[in-house]
Amino acid sequence: MRDGKNGGATVASVRDLKVHFRSKRGIVRAVDGVSFDIGHGETVGLVGETGCGKSVTGRSFLRLLPVPPGILAGGSITFHMHAACTGCEGAGCEACGCTGRQASRNRPVDLLGISPEDMRRIRGDRIAMIFQDPGKALNPTLPIGAQIAEVFLQHRTEEIIALAGLPAGTSGAVRRFASQSPRFGDGWLLALPGVRAQRKRIDEALARMVAGALAETQVPNPAKLMARYPHELSGGMRQRVMIAQALACNPDLLIADEPTTALDVTVEARILGLIRELQRRRRTAVLYISHDLSLVRRISDRVAVMYAGRIVEIGTTAEVFANPRHPYTRGLMAAVPGTDTPRGKLAAIRGTVPELVDPPAACRFSGRCPHETGACRSNDPVLETIAPGHSVACFIDHPAPSGERPTHDRVAA
């Protein structure tokens, strides 16, 4: 299953992830046994319809689930934290094999098992996230600069203090200021004449760091942009700010949850290009969540197709698009209108996504599948490798424990 670049190192491996939601009608199995790997610097596209569990899967990496009603019901997400290479600070040099990471200081952690405080340290620093609607994901009452600065305050206190020219041992109110953990009364302490000067230097250092992060996303005049509020910017600009914020600490993994859905098509192309470029330069792995197949094809190294809380097909982008095996994947591809699609002839998959409350032991796609057989209704297919780097959960390519085997040909007939 693993097909990471750069020597095959994995950044994260998801194993049998199960996320359930409590609802009035029962337990909704939003994510029900999802497993996949994300290789170093690799882009994995996660596609599926609304409500198939792709966003929930993405959010599980940061444990950003509403609890309750969400329940992490099982599985693990092993995350390999790679300390940045001391030689090139993540830019990629010979010493680290162009990965930008120190392979030797590789500490795997289970993201679902660590303490909230450890999780908090990883969020925004080692794993960052871009949200669907940048207009909603930015706080409307804070200027842009202050919002990006928060990432540095949380994770780069030492750097801020060093950049401000203050001694590394700086403590007390100033340090708390530089780590955004104020205590009651710090406001007065920071107003004291000597402390105030230190605070000002920290503010200036922060401003430089924020401007640097913004400049990475090719926004015009970053210094000026910092004082603006989100509502004063265009959608594309806001998403650039989000990207700057997400990549500020040079994370190992970026979760991009439909980052261009709320944008115009022209802006979308530019934002995609930007993510791609920054990712290549920094060797950040990306989990790109989208419902847009053609977009995922453009950006991903590998594709995972999700349906009703499961991954039904996963493989390299080239392989999956050239040789889609799962009927659902085929359906999705047929539904994408191409230039040769005749007018008024949009293909659609019939039926709707099944209820995820107490699903029966059957293929989730049965009922909508054109190739369905009796076996599909009594057996639940699992992901099986059918070719190097290509796995499918369907009885088409591997026989069901009992009964006949569906074939693609039957459709054609």
Added chain:
Amino acid sequence: MTDVPRFRFDAEFMTADTAFRVRMHRLFGVLQGLASNPATVIGLVIIALMLSMAIFAPWILEPNSPDPYQMPRDWGAVRKPPGTPGHLLGTTNEGGDVFYGVVWGSRTSLQLSLMVVGSTMIVGTIIGSIAGLIGGWVDEVLMRIVDVFLSIPELIFALAIAAVLGPSFGNIIFALAAVLWVKYARIMRAQVLQIKQNDFVDAARVIGDSKLNIYLRDILPNAVTPVTVQATLDMGNVVLIGATLSFIGLSEAGIAEWGVLVSEGQAGIASGRWWASTFPGLMIFLWALAFNLVGDGLRDALDPRTEGR
């Protein structure tokens, strides 16, 4: 983007029978919502108790003659503490039986709230509908009047009206009605304007329905929801303000009304006679609380968006 025809489930496609069924289904959902909220159930229970007290007052306590709404005076038993035989909740400085006031006060409050809420609802609904339907300068003038009325804090306004009319319970009813109709006028106008914009009203107009018909069939039923919520909240609110006016001294002294009783009992608290004010005041509180709980529950049940807030 391809244009895919979308179908909507709108009133225009419904037959009378499905419309009725949809409405009943919704009503059932609302009742279910009410029953599942413990606070609402508590409110309903209190209201039920209060109403039975008001209805059965003559059987609980023998009415004072000639006027049962006048406190009976037992000058032989003044300043008796609760538990005194014949005076369950004690007596006031003037020998008024607190229990009698509590029980018969529920009748006074029920009359007050029903009369005020009933009249304001009718007047406000009519004026608001006129403003919304006719529009133009009629709307402008009526809404400016509403604005002026809303500029004066309601208790102060009611106090001023009751003051110039002279102290009497009837005048308090009138004063409250004169102040509170504006809320319904506003709600109703907003509803009419909002619903007027809906497609199905246009559709009805296209097929040549008369304005009155559209109003009675499409607009009025839709406005029932917010008006009901407001009326429920007002049932409690009215008693609260009415009792406040009575407490200040704008009712006839000596009537069986909770606010008057709290005021009468106030004289005794310096000497430790706490009961004469406490029990009638508790009744006002419970009354207002019950209707507020039910009103809130109703609003939540009718508007699924606010669920769980």
Added chain:
Amino acid sequence: MQLRDYILRRLMVLPVLVIGVSIVVFTLTRVGGSPIGIYLSHEMTPDEVAEIEARYNLDKPVWVQYLYWVRGIAEGDFGWSGVAAAPVSDVFPLKLAATMELALAAGLVALLLGIALGTYAGARRNRMPDHITRVVAVSGASLPQFWFGILLLIVFWAQIGIAPIGRSDAAIYASISHPTGLYTIDAILAGSPAALWDAIWHLVLPSATLGYGATAIIARMMRSALVEELQQDYVDAARAKGLAERMVLKRHARRNALVPTVTVIGLTFGFLLQGTITVEIIFRWPGLGRWMADSVLRGDQATLMTYVLFTSVLFLLVNLIVDLVYANLDRRVTLGK
């Protein structure tokens, strides 16, 4: 641009509303007939009565009388208060200071407490603190203030005997001067801790009575606004940055939840104004509310008219300011979404 139009429109409507209120108030006082009664006595001859009518312009048509009244107000003449036995304009500032001290104390406490309580409950939705806050909020809206005040008096004044009644201790009152009429401020200006303590001690129960309902209004609004904000994407985005839950709440959610909470400040202000009437009666507080109540019962129309007009204009102004502040804040919020 739109905001400026909105402000202009609101400012233009304001005088219309004030004139409307003044007409309503004047009409009210004329409903019960001519106000000549207070000037008459049994010994007067019809000629003397006519002379008084002419002196106070009561022989003119009602609308002319209205104009005379308005002119009087413009010249600072609000009429003669029978209750205070002085011109209304002389007594009004003193009474106003007393009422303001009470209302401000109650309002400030309500604002701080309401926001704190609402935040606390909203962040712990559907848990015990939340349920308790909801009970406080609903009971606050249903609690008859005059009864709550009496209950406090029964417990703290009549039974335990620690709470004072009235506005200050007579001896302490005489010991310092009162340039502002706000006794707490006066005590600070005079540098007298004893007077300050006395002023605060007298304020505690009345402002608690008055503030309870206001706290409930604000807490309730704050709670639901916070619950709403906590479901927004930017809250998750803040968490995704690695902020601790405490900072997510303080710096992000609460900040935004305060915006809709601003809207209830106008409502709260009206609530406080109205509440002073009964609270001042119960606690023998020498303010506008008690004066108004006395005037109502003794037919002092000049005081009544002035009071209603004044509170309405104040209410209008506060609401205008609140709306403008909200429009300004909300523009940022709605455009940002």
